[in-house]
Amino acid sequence: MFSKTCEYAIKAMIFVAQKSRGDQRVSIKEIAKGTDAPEHFVAKIMQDLSRKKLVHSVKGPNGGFYMDAHDLNRPLADIVKAIDGDKMFVSCVLGLKNCSEKNPCPVHHEYKEIKKNLIKMMDTNTIGKFNDKLDTGKFFLKNH
Amino acid sequence: MFSKTCEYAIKAMIFVAQKSRGDQRVSIKEIAKGTDAPEHFVAKIMQDLSRKKLVHSVKGPNGGFYMDAHDLNRPLADIVKAIDGDKMFVSCVLGLKNCSEKNPCPVHHEYKEIKKNLIKMMDTNTIGKFNDKLDTGKFFLKNH
DNA sequence: ATAATAAAAGATAAATTTGTCTTTTATTCT
DNA sequence: AGAATAAAAGACAAATTTATCTTTTATTAT
Numbered sequence: 001m002f003s004k005t006c007e008y009a010i011k012a013m014i015f016v017a018q019k020s021r022g023d024q025r026v027s028i029k030e031i032a033k034g035t036d037a038p039e040h041f042v043a044k045i046m047q048d049l050s051r052k053k054l055v056h057s058v059k060g061p062n063g064g065f066y067m068d069a070h071d072l073n074r075p076l077a078d079i080v081k082a083i084d085g086d087k088m089f090v091s092c093v094l095g096l097k098n099c100s101e102k103n104p105c106p107v108h109h110e111y112k113e114i115k116k117n118l119i120k121m122m123d124t125n126t127i128g129k130f131n132d133k134l135d136t137g138k139f140f141l142k143n144h
Numbered sequence: 145m146f147s148k149t150c151e152y153a154i155k156a157m158i159f160v161a162q163k164s165r166g167d168q169r170v171s172i173k174e175i176a177k178g179t180d181a182p183e184h185f186v187a188k189i190m191q192d193l194s195r196k197k198l199v200h201s202v203k204g205p206n207g208g209f210y211m212d213a214h215d216l217n218r219p220l221a222d223i224v225k226a227i228d229g230d231k232m233f234v235s236c237v238l239g240l241k242n243c244s245e246k247n248p249c250p251v252h253h254e255y256k257e258i259k260k261n262l263i264k265m266m267d268t269n270t271i272g273k274f275n276d277k278l279d280t281g282k283f284f285l286k287n288h
Numbered sequence: 289a290t291a292a293t294a295a296a297a298g299a300t301a302a303a304t305t306t307g308t309c310t311t312t313t314a315t316t317c318t
Numbered sequence: 319a320g321a322a323t324a325a326a327a328g329a330c331a332a333a334t335t336t337a338t339c340t341t342t343t344a345t346t347a348t
Contacts (some may be wrong), residue, residue: 030291
């Protein structure tokens with residue numbers, strides 16, 4: 001479904017959202033620990049997301065990653081697109097370049113509705129929304 | 145969604161189903177051309193599927209791949225599992241080992257229904273069913 | 289100013305996926 | 319029996335993804 005990189009990205013972003021309330025910042029070390037991800041690898045990912053303005057960062061002591069209101073309002077879809085591209089949103093399940101309604105691959109119509117729901121899910125769930133849910137303590141970002 | 149290998153596999157299997165009526169056999173060359181796949185690569189894939197009894201083959205002149213009634217009755221799910229494993233069927237979208245109803249990751253409940261429909265689609269659509277649809281000439285296995 | 293901190297950036301490496309080429313084995317036909 | 323055919327198998331190579339380590343840059347606090 002998602003690449004491993006994208007899984008790390010989503011977990012990291014939800015983690016940052018959750019931990020960076022007020023003007024708290026979260027370090028790469030904390031993110032790595034909090035999401036069971038390889039530290040240097042998740043650092044690269046956050047760097048990438050930071051360049052793409054999906055999250056903010058400050059260097060130096062007390063630095064780290066954080067999110068502003070705008071960041072929190074981003075849908076999951078934005079993270080997925082930033083990391084895995086828009087393949088899942090636009091491409092044919094069988095990888096056919098010109099698969100379409102009028103020129104469909106064999107599974108096109110079968111997959112259509114599923115794809116629609118998948119996209120809807122990613123478009124409507126914002127980072128902040130996941131955040132609210134995590135507050136209830138009923139959701140987890142790593143095995144325990 | 146699916147690996148490239150799995151995309152080739154699905155297209156190849158549908159192609160074989162379609163072309164191997166009666167006691168026709170389909171060669172690797174035909175499969176490769178008919179599905180726009182690298183010949184030697186799709187050969188490996190068919191070998192694999194053949195070992196796993198999802199398709200049958202005979203060597204030598206007039207040899208090639210074909211499907212019997214049982215093969216045609218297999219759901220898409222079997223091909224996907226044979227090539228990509230059952231990850232898509234059993235694993236957490238975020239890759240968490242012990243994500244479950246009682247111990248869910250943040251997207252577990254949002255993804256649940258989509259996953260169910262995806263599995264249902266793969267379980268209910270058999271190779272033969274796709275086959276019937278291709279007969280109408282309204283579906284395609286490669287760009288044109 | 290200097291030392292400490294933490295992200296950014298760069299280089300490299302391991303692992304996996306994707307793809308190619310060659311040889312071997314089984315089967316058919318003459 | 320021998321030649322031709324086509325899959326099976328094996329070895330190898332390129333590309334991509336995943337992961338690690340080191341150096342640099344920006345910022346803060348002393």
